[in-house]
Amino acid sequence: xxxxxxEAKVLGTLSDLDPHQALTVRQLCRATGLTETxxxxxxxxxxxxGLAVGTLQGLARWRCTDRGRLAITRxxxxxxxxxxx
Numbered sequence: 001x002x003x004x005x006x007e008a009k010v011l012g013t014l015s016d017l018d019p020h021q022a023l024t025v026r027q028l029c030r031a032t033g034l035t036e037t038x039x040x041x042x043x044x045x046x047x048x049x050g051l052a053v054g055t056l057q058g059l060a061r062w063r064c065t066d067r068g069r070l071a072i073t074r075x076x077x078x079x080x081x082x083x084x085x
Contacts, residue, residue: 001049003077006034010042012080014052014064015072022061 003011009032014023023031028039043062046052051068055061064072072081 001071003071004042006032006038007042007046008072008077008080009034010039011046011051011064011068011072012077014062015069015081017063019063022055022063024061028062 010028013028013031017023025036025039025043028034028043029036032039034042043052043054046068047054047062050065051071052062052064055063071077
């Protein structure tokens with residue numbers, strides 16, 4: 001699956017977290033510079049494909065799955081991985 005630039009930015013940001021950490025949409029907006037609408041669209045596609053999952057702890061938070069961590073390590077996406085929020 002090829003990622004759009006917003007999807008790659010979101011997944012790259014989430015993949016850089018510790019496996020038990022998660023971010024809200026607002027935190028993802030600050031980390032990536034993307035709008036909430038863009039983040040929501042990216043998360044919808046990433047969650048439908050099993051690359052990100054939402055948690056229901058207080059505010060909805062999002063984390064990367066193991067499959068998502070593997071997908072973002074592909075050479076074409078190296079510019080998006082490893083960018084801590």
